[in-house]
Amino acid sequence: MLDAMQRLTLECRRIFLRNHEVPVQIGAHDFEKTQAQRVIFNVELFVPYALSTPQADQLSEVVDYDFVRELIAQRIGQGHVELQETLCDDLASQMLAHPRVQAVRLSSCKPDVYPDCEAVGVEVFRMKAWSA
Numbered sequence: 807m808l809d810a811m812q813r814l815t816l817e818c819r820r821i822f823l824r825n826h827e828v829p830v831q832i833g834a835h836d837f838e839k840t841q842a843q844r845v846i847f848n849v850e851l852f853v854p855y856a857l858s859t860p861q862a863d864q865l866s867e868v869v870d871y872d873f874v875r876e877l878i879a880q881r882i883g884q885g886h887v888e889l890q891e892t893l894c895d896d897l898a899s900q901m902l903a904h905p906r907v908q909a910v911r912l913s914s915c916k917p918d919v920y921p922d923c924e925a926v927g928v929e930v931f932r933m934k935a936w937s938a
Contacts, residue, residue, distance in 0.1 A: 813936060814909055818852040819859075823874045831886040832893065832916070839886065845893075845914050846925070849874050851901060852909040852933075869906050877901060890914050890928040898932045909933035 826849070829842035853869050860867040877900050887893045894914050901910045915927030 810933060810936060814852045814933070817856075818854050818908055821851040821853060821858075821869055821871070821874075823847065823849040823871060826875065826878065828878065828882060830882050830893075832888070832890065833919075834888045838919075843916055844918055845890075845916055846927075847878055847897075848913045849897075849901070850911040851904075851907050852911075853906050854908055857906040869904065873904065874901065890916070890926075894928050894930045898930045902932050902934060907934075908936075 826847040827844055828847070830845040831839075831842050832845060833839060833843065851869055851874070858868050877897060881893065881896055881900070894912055898910045898912045901907055901912065909932065911929065911931045913927055913929035915925035917925040919926050
C-alpha cells in the first residue's frame with residue numbers, strides 16, 4: 807500500500823507558480839512597517855490526475871494558475887501582516903480548500919531584510935486526507 811507522499815507523487819499533477827514577486831506590507835520590526843517590501847512566493851498544488859486531466863482542452867477542466875495569484879493578491883489586500891508564518895498558513899488553508907487540490911506546498915521569502923543572506927522565509931506543506 808502506498809503512503810500519502812507516494813500517492814501524491816504517483817497520482818497527482820503538480821501545478822506550480824515559481825518566484826511570484828509582489829510588494830507586501832509585512833514584518834514585525836519597526837523598519838518593516840513603513841513601506842511594502844518584496845516578497846517572493848513559490849507555490850505547488852498537487853491535483854489528482856482524475857480531477858485535472860482535460861478531455862476537451864478547456865481551462866475549466868484544470869486548476870487555473872490565476873486562482874493562486876488571485877488568492878495571494880486578495881490576502882495581501884487585507885493589510886499589514888506581522889509574520890510570514892501567518893501569511894503562509896492563511897494562503898495554504900485557502901488553497902487547500904479548493905475542491906480539486908489534494909495538497910499544497912507554499913513558501914514566502916523576503917529577499918531584502920538582511921544584507922548578508924539571499925532571503926529569509928517560511929515554507930509550509932498541507933495535505934487533505936485521502937478518500938478511499
